[in-house]
Amino acid sequence: MPKIGSTVSITRNGDFSRAYRSAKTEMHPLAVVYVRRNKLKCKRLGITTSKKIGGAVKRNRARRIIRAAFAAVEPDILPGWDIVIVARTKTTFAKSTALEPVLRKQLTKLGVVNTVKKNPPIESGDHAEKSPERK
Numbered sequence: 001m002p003k004i005g006s007t008v009s010i011t012r013n014g015d016f017s018r019a020y021r022s023a024k025t026e027m028h029p030l031a032v033v034y035v036r037r038n039k040l041k042c043k044r045l046g047i048t049t050s051k052k053i054g055g056a057v058k059r060n061r062a063r064r065i066i067r068a069a070f071a072a073v074e075p076d077i078l079p080g081w082d083i084v085i086v087a088r089t090k091t092t093f094a095k096s097t098a099l100e101p102v103l104r105k106q107l108t109k110l111g112v113v114n115t116v117k118k119n120p121p122i123e124s125g126d127h128a129e130k131s132p133e134r135k
Contacts (some may be wrong), residue, residue, distance in 0.1 A: 009046065018036065020083075033085050035110045037081060043079055045085070047086070048085070054092060076113045083112065
């Protein structure tokens with residue numbers, strides 16, 4: 001059983017098919033994102049790279065780029081969603097730092113990203129404990 005809020009890989013063909021058939025979609029020249037609610041308390045990620053992208057080296061590079069960009073966005077994603085990201089031809093030429101804002105924008109539009117900002121801890125003065133003075 002996965003931890004609550006963790007990310008698990010989608011591996012079953014039926015899960016991918018359900019996402020393609022009944023999910024909300026957001027398209028971009030670098031990636032297409034499908035999101036669908038699941039009944040789990042975890043996020044599930046599936047990455048698709050077709051042979052149209054190129055050989056195995058290019059497909060693996062596209063998957064690495066998508067995983068790195070997703071890792072940067074992942075802490076803000078709400079649990080309980082299946083997310084399928086389809087790589088496009090331009091994905092292999094991009095860097096993960098270029099794909100991250102694209103993914104964030106797509107997932108925000110689809111309502112998957114928590115838009116409430118967390119308050120940073122308040123720093124008020126010096127909290128370091130002082131050792132007692134010696135005489």
